[in-house]
Amino acid sequence: MTDTTVANEPRPTATDDTTLRVLSTSDLAGIDISLADVVATVEGAYRTLHAGGSDNPRKLTVKPADGHSVSYAMLGRDGSRDVVAIKTSYKHGLDKGREDQHYYTALTLYDDVTGLPLAMMDCGRIGALRTPAVSALLARACARPDARSALVIGTGTQGRLALPFLLTTLPDLDRLMLFGTHPDGIAAVRQELRSHFPERDVEIVTDLRAAACDADIVLATAGSHTPAAVEADWLTAGALSILVGHGLAPSTLHRADRVVATSEAQMKVTGTDMADDNGELRAVDAEFPPVLAGAVAGRRSADERIFAYNSGLVVTDIALGHRFAQLALDQGLGVQVPLWQ
Known part of the structure; x- marks a missing residue:
């Protein structure tokens, strides 16, 4: 099954092969897109990947010995949209507080039909939407059928949209909990939910x-300096724990009845802080694309404790970036840069 949302999505068009449309943070900030649209776009990207129509190679990572920064490069191809893209991500100041860190991420899209560049854009909002949408899809596929309560750990970018997306895929949740240490972040989570x-x-x-x-x-979305570390024996029978950032102790992975990852290869790259005393990660039982497509079971029984690792896949960034590019171009947003003249 491929991404059926593409059938109703107009295709962005580039004007020539000498200029590049650059979309800034402010260009993308004002674009209106519903949570349901984001979830549908991300889900379609996963289904197309599972069907063999897209390519999502393992990400490349560069990190200095002292760990003060980390850089990623991710190349992919969306087979539904015939779009090739590369995403870069760079974070500096991992040894400092959040206010002293620098983070930059960009996505460049190319039309694989015409061979022309489509757009280069700040990827901040795309990632801020894509990641909680994936967590919400993981919850829909792997939470116990009668799930009614959710706890979010962290009040940063991912924590602020976690609950709205969870309610989009699991509207019957009736108890919503938040653990955070920053008053402004807690207020922002509450405001975003309302x-x-x-x-x-x-x-x-x-x-x-x-x-x-x-x-x-x-759902653990906290930053690396969080005091939170939920242990496996704190979890109730049938609990689903989803790791996006920090907030779960390694025991939740190693003592889980079942482990699901968006990508086992990426988990081995970015999940090293969850290794056991021997430096080993627990084996993954199922990757998420076949789970979402219904080819593999996410949950096998109501009492299973499931650990899910959400590392994000570049094909979801491509799909959502393509949607934003179309909306931005329709509104005449961005600057045409004569990059190759």
Whole structure:
């Protein structure tokens, strides 16, 4: 099954092979797109990848010995859209607080039908939407059928959109919990939730162990300096723990009944902080694309404790970036740069 959302999506067009449309953070910030549209676009990208229509090679990583920065490069091809793209990501100041860190990420799209460049864009908003959408799809596929409670750890970019996306795929969740250490972040999470679901509110928790024991879904999105570290024996039977950033102890991986990863290869690259005392990671039982497509079971029983690793795949960035490029070009946004003249 390929991405059926593409059939109704107009194709962006480039004007020539000497200029490149550059879309800035502010260009993309004002584009209106619903959470349901984002989820559908991301889901379609996964299904096309599973069907063999797209390519998503393993990411390249560069990190200095002292660990003060990390860089990634990701190349991919979206077979539904006939688009080739490369995403770059660079974060500096990992040894410092969040306010002293620098982070830059960009996505460049090329039309594989015409051979022309489509656009280069800041990838911040795309990643901020894509990642919680993937977590919400993981929750829909792997949470126990009667899941009603969710705990989000962290109040950064991913934490702020985690609950709205979870409610988009699992509208029957009736208890929403948040563990965070930054008052401004907590306020931002609450504001973001109410902007999408005005009738809903989040319960702020301070006893992390008690909250984890009560949660059917634990979604860890915190930064590397978080004091949170949920242990496996805190989790209730049938709990799903999803790791995006930090907030879960390695025991949640190594003592899980089942492990699902968006990509086992990428988990080996970016999940090294979850290694055991011997420096080993637990084997992955299933990758997410076949789970989402229904070819492999995500959950086999209601009492399984499942660990899910969300590292993101560049094909989802390409799909969502393509959607944003079309919306931006329709509105005349961006600057045409004579890059190859």
